[in-house]
Amino acid sequence: MKTLSTADLAAKHRRYVLTPWLPQGKLELPVIVRGEHVYLYDEQGTRYLDSCSGLIAVNLGHGDPKVVEAIRAQAQRLCFSPPNWFNDARAECAQALAELAPWPEGARVFFTTGGAQANEDAIKLARSVTGRPKILTAYRSFHGSSPGAGTLTGENRRWPNEPGMPGVVHFWAPFPYRSPFFTTDPAEETARALLHLADVFNYENPRTIAALVLEPVVGSNGVVVYPEGYLQGVRKLCDEHGVLLIFDEVMTGFGRTGAAFAGERFGVVPDAIVFAKGVTSAYVPLGGVILRESLARTFDDVPLPCGHTYSGHPLAMAAAVATLQAYREGALFERAKTIEGWLRPRLEALRQKHETLGDVRGSGAFFALEFVADRATRAPLVAWQGAGMGLMATLYASLTRHGIYSFGRYNVTLVAPPLVIEESEIDALVAGLDAAIGDLEAARAKA
Numbered sequence: 538m539k540t541l542s543t544a545d546l547a548a549k550h551r552r553y554v555l556t557p558w559l560p561q562g563k564l565e566l567p568v569i570v571r572g573e574h575v576y577l578y579d580e581q582g583t584r585y586l587d588s589c590s591g592l593i594a595v596n597l598g599h600g601d602p603k604v605v606e607a608i609r610a611q612a613q614r615l616c617f618s619p620p621n622w623f624n625d626a627r628a629e630c631a632q633a634l635a636e637l638a639p640w641p642e643g644a645r646v647f648f649t650t651g652g653a654q655a656n657e658d659a660i661k662l663a664r665s666v667t668g669r670p671k672i673l674t675a676y677r678s679f680h681g682s683s684p685g686a687g688t689l690t691g692e693n694r695r696w697p698n699e700p701g702m703p704g705v706v707h708f709w710a711p712f713p714y715r716s717p718f719f720t721t722d723p724a725e726e727t728a729r730a731l732l733h734l735a736d737v738f739n740y741e742n743p744r745t746i747a748a749l750v751l752e753p754v755v756g757s758n759g760v761v762v763y764p765e766g767y768l769q770g771v772r773k774l775c776d777e778h779g780v781l782l783i784f785d786e787v788m789t790g791f792g793r794t795g796a797a798f799a800g801e802r803f804g805v806v807p808d809a810i811v812f813a814k815g816v817t818s819a820y821v822p823l824g825g826v827i828l829r830e831s832l833a834r835t836f837d838d839v840p841l842p843c844g845h846t847y848s849g850h851p852l853a854m855a856a857a858v859a860t861l862q863a864y865r866e867g868a869l870f871e872r873a874k875t876i877e878g879w880l881r882p883r884l885e886a887l888r889q890k891h892e893t894l895g896d897v898r899g900s901g902a903f904f905a906l907e908f909v910a911d912r913a914t915r916a917p918l919v920a921w922q923g924a925g926m927g928l929m930a931t932l933y934a935s936l937t938r939h940g941i942y943s944f945g946r947y948n949v950t951l952v953a954p955p956l957v958i959e960e961s962e963i964d965a966l967v968a969g970l971d972a973a974i975g976d977l978e979a980a981r982a983k984a
């Protein structure tokens with residue numbers, strides 16, 4: 538086979554691949570061919586520090602040998618097993634996940650191939666269990682882009698799905714930096730947000746609401762950590778009205794915030810947990826729903842209303858079991874707290890240095906940098922849900938030149954490195970961010 542040049546490989550990618558979320562015509566991106574530890578390598582051997590764990594997914598870093606070997610061994614033994622038959626790897630994986638769940642009564646697991654599909658099945662299960670049709674979700678949220686999950690999503694990635702799936706009602710959740718409730722006090726923000734949510738319950742008829750789906754920390758829409766008491770207040774409202782609370786932990790699960798799940802970190806127990814991404818460190822696609830046992834037993838006498846060809850795929854099961862073992866052996870669920878201790882002061886120092894950096898926020902190994910045109914007014918550097926990247930394109934181009942892979946949305950850049958990152962690598966990451974923000978500010982001064 539002829540060896541293609543980097544330019545030829547890039548041209549082939551542009552010709553045949555539709556790249557997510559971007560205009561296709563003028564893409565100029567690295568051709569990634571290898572990964573190791575916290576680094577990605579392109580076809581020319583250039584190294585990029587993965588500051589975002591891929592898409593907040595590669596929690597173990599790239600190329601963990603034990604996970605790779607588990608996938609290889611499973612592939613040699615069995616690559617597919619019908620999802621409606623029992624399978625050894627599937628049972629082992631489900632047990633490992635159920636044992637991470639917060640319910641003393643136990644849990645059962647339904648497997649999908651990703652987070653969007655898992656969110657869709659979670660609401661199907663909630664509607665089946667409760668006999669109610671409506672689902673509440675927040676406006677500043679992302680639960681997937683497929684038709685059902687896209688309807689759950691609260692921002693502009695929902696729009697191409699509209700009119701969408703019936704029965705979904707959106708509400709405003711608190712956001713201390715950009716309060717939808719006209720306050721600068723976090724306690725007042727929480728109180729007003731909960732009053733608003735109580736009104737939504739009442740006006741939608743709480744007896745028709747099956748579930749409320751919530752990211753316990755907002756993910757790609759800005760890494761918003763809810764102010765103290767909000768998640769507890771949501772739990773209380775759901776309990777009062779018999780509404781199931783579903784946490785979408787696709788991004789926050791498996792150590793991202795400093796615990797196995799963010800619900801654990803913040804002391805709130807949901808009724809179901811949607812997972813994906815970090816469950817296999819993204820080595821093989823896998824998602825699913827962990828459902829508390831008192832709800833799962835609903836389906837002991839009636840058919841489960843969900844099914845997929847690749848549900849509980851053996852390669853994904855083997856990858857997940859090995860990944861969960863690696864998290865345990867490396868105490869990686871807790872390590873994000875150590876990473877937070879490295880990241881927070883360094884990122885805050887960047888905020889003090891750069892006028893365009895308006896806010897730094899996050900939890901564990903999950904942070905966001907929000908860029909502003911004016912600190913006093915908090916006017917965003919790039920309009921949220923605007924037409925393009927604007928000046929933020931300069932930031933990402935500079936990060937790439939400085940050997941950093943990153944991503945974000947509009948005026949927010951995410952910083953969420955693999956849980957195996959070392960402090961010296963955090964220093965390199967922050968130095969790259971510092972240089973790139975400097976380039977952004979220089980470009981802005983010339984504009």
